[in-house]
Amino acid sequence: MKKKVFNIIQIGDKSNRLSRLFDIFIAIVICANILVTFLQTFDELAFLFPAFHAIEVITILIFCVEYILRIWTADYLYPDKSEFRSRLRFLISFDGIIDLLTILPFFFLSGMVIFRMLRVARIFHLFRLNARYDSFNVITTVLYEKRNQIISSVFIVLILMLASSLCMYSVEHDSQPEVFRNAFSGIWWSMSTLLTVGYGDIYPITTLGRIMAICIAYLGVGAVAIPTGIISAGFVEQYQRKSSLSNIKEADIHEIAEIFVDKRFAGKSVEEMEEAEQVTIFLILREDLSILPQKDTILRLNDIIVIRGEHS
Known part of the structure; x- marks a missing residue:
């Protein structure tokens, strides 16, 4: 059950239809939450404030459920760590902090000004969602590498x-x-x-x-x-x-190629990757390291792998 839930809530998993639908649903919820946050600043719409508050409560509850599920399934996100360390890693990660900052302001709006200002974090929640898709992931990867x-x-x-x-x-x-x-x-x-x-x-x-x-x-x-x-x-x-990454399943690779590991392959072992895609992995480039692959070597997001098709 935990594995299925993780596959569904995993952002940017294009191979899972339920995951894509969940991403669309969360995007709609985030946009509704942000829109309500803006509309609540218009005094002319005071008669709609009760409805706005109801929408805000519902969306925040959805965020809370999503946050809890992500903590619960964090051990699949970081398979090389223990259950406790993987959850701790998620809590202090960019995604975990943005999720938390999205929720906190709702419960402390009447408190310190700093908590009221954290409502801006809801916009970054949408940024976090988009950052997992290929087109946006290119930007974040370039900024990280450079x-x-x-x-x-x-x-x-x-x-x-x-x-x-x-x-x-x-x-x-x-x-x-x-x-x-x-x-x-x-x-x-x-x-x-x-x-x-x-x-x-x-x-x-x-x-x-x-x-x-x-x-x-x-x-x-x-x-x-x-x-x-x-x-x-x-x-x-x-x-x-990334030129050959999006069509790797359809591509007929006759020569050695260099591709980028995205969410579909991150967390899989070299053996699983080779069997699923019918390729041979010769080398893994990870940040400043060059790794000779073993069958049980786990691929990470943003790894660059040197491959060749077995049918070539």
């Missing part, structure tokens, strides 16, 4: 922001003491300039300040282009890896 380069580029932007803030304060403080009161007052200006937003609420008026602003604006264009190029290159690499 995280070090992206963090480095963001660090460069922060350095430029602080440096430009200090420079602009030094030049503009005497002319605009109320605008550039201290070094941190220029951070808002440097953020809008480096990120090419340009709100125009704070701007230099001295000749030297304007010259510096021109240089900083050009640096901002280059700084924004760095993470854009990194992510774009990551998308190209990712789509090349």
Whole structure:
């Protein structure tokens, strides 16, 4: 029973019709919950508030049931861990935290402001659902694989922001003491300039300040282009890896191919994969590791496997 429940509530399992229907149902529930949250802010709809509250209660109860079922079946999500450790892993995972933050605000809406603000987490619940499908999973995978380069580029932007803030304060403080009161007052200006937003609420008026602003604006264009190029290159690499994945069952692989492990194969052993798909797995690429496959080696989500069709 637990295995069947896990297969149904598993997000993005295209091979299971009940799972697809459950995903659609949960998506409708999430959209209804978010819509009610927005409509409750309109005083003109006060006469509908009781109905909105009833919808909110029903959707939150559905979220609670889903959350409990995911905790109960967590040992299938993390088969390499014990039952207790797998449930603990789910509770502290992104999915588990988003699920919890989706539920908590309903019970603490009359309490601290921070709990009322957590209603925004319901929107991320929809993001969590979409992230399990192939088209959206490409984005999350690219961001994860390129995280070090992206963090480095963001660090460069922060350095430029602080440096430009200090420079602009030094030049503009005497002319605009109320605008550039201290070094941190220029951070808002440097953020809008480096990120090419340009709100125009704070701007230099001295000749030297304007010259510096021109240089900083050009640096901002280059700084924004760095993470854009990194992510774009990551998308190209990712789509090349996944090019043969969606049609693996129908594909006639005559040569060695490199494919991406998605939800259909994650958690299966090498032996199960080879028997089910009639392929031979030569190598598993897992993050920075190269693993020689054994029959009982468990495939993980986002693994890259080097295969060849046995019928070739």
